[in-house]
Amino acid sequence: METIITIVGFLGAGKTTLLKFLIDSFSKKGYDPFLVLNDYENAHMDAQQFVGQMQTNSIKALTGSCICCSGIVELRNIVNRIPKREKGITLIEANGTSDACALMEFLGVGLNDRFLPPIQISVVDVKNWQKRGDYNELEANQIQVSSLLVLTHLGNTTKSRQDTVVKEIKALNPLAQISTMEDLNILLLPELLPTAGTVQKMEHQKAHWSSCSADLPMLPHLECIHAICRTLPKNILRVKGCAQINGESAYTYFERNPDGEIHIRPFNGVPITGTKLLTIGPGSSPETLEKTIRQSLNASISEKKQKP
Structure with a gap:
């Protein structure tokens, strides 16, 4: 058996x-x-x-x-x-x-x-x-x-x-x-x-908890992943996703644990559902995810322009 x-x-x-x-x-x-x-x-x-x-x-x-x-x-x-x-x-x-x-x-x-x-x-x-x-x-x-x-x-x-x-x-x-x-x-x-x-x-x-996901655009660099994870509210207990960094052919998997630790590693293959940001926990909503993605991308672009 x-x-x-x-x-x-x-x-x-x-x-x-x-x-x-x-x-x-x-x-x-x-x-x-x-x-x-x-x-x-x-x-x-x-x-x-x-x-x-x-x-x-x-x-x-x-x-x-x-x-x-x-x-x-x-x-x-x-x-x-x-x-x-x-x-x-x-x-x-x-x-x-x-x-x-x-x-x-x-x-x-x-x-x-x-x-x-x-x-x-x-x-x-x-x-x-x-x-x-x-x-x-x-x-x-x-x-x-x-x-x-x-x-x-x-x-x-x-x-x-x-x-x-x-x-x-x-x-x-x-x-x-x-x-x-x-x-x-x-x-x-x-x-x-x-x-x-x-x-x-x-x-x-x-x-039973709330959860949702949002599409991730091409990210200009790896720091965007850290920015997204830091920006999402702490009451969202689980953050994970798959992203593609500009200039890289491989995909990147990331997650933020409930204690706030961020882990990043290579993704195995090509994501069949496309690049995504996913969250689990109170406060998870498409609006929150999309706003966080925009803010993180804008902050990244501004930071890049300020660097000599």
Whole structure:
């Protein structure tokens, strides 16, 4: 029977990094992974980042639907249509605000009998754990129905901070295994069982956030990406996109995490939906995105004119 692993975690916790690690590790052990990606806006952009690791017919992007509720039927149908493989394993990355309790409650209902009951991994950002303000409840909810908790962002954190986070997540889910990515034994993952822990359900609508996207024009230089990320309101918790810089043939992927950190890296291939700016969180609106793009471009042009 085939194992299904869902991966949850707050925005920017490191789900994609964990996924890439798991895909590489399982492939080296002879597994044939199938990947399902869910996001509010343009999951195809995220899916393209895995093309170098997997065949495109083994990746499915699910955009716009919340897989913990409105998208659960579509997700279930996608899983049931996954081709049988000799040594298959299915990995599902939920969007960063999924109601993990609802997802695990409904996902296993109606799956083909060739699949084992789904298990869940929660990615825990040690640096920012329970520093989310109004979203602490959502972050805590995500680990309560997980069989494994993977600690990330340990860099620049003290041993005391790490011990505190481990103590708090153990209190919320005493039955889950805890590991760092470096210490993770992937061969044990198919042997995990669904958690039998106690779950404190939250109001489901707290997992539903606004999101939107806007087309990005050709950017004159890389600094425009930093300007866009800095200009967007802080209450927009997740910023990401794909841009093309003037004079460069390759595309550039960028993201701003909830803590404000900006990460930029090469994009894999050509974005099938074109260059985009995407945001998730309160205040996301096409007007805000378009205004930010204009302001950043104008500031960049003015700055360039002032330089000798």
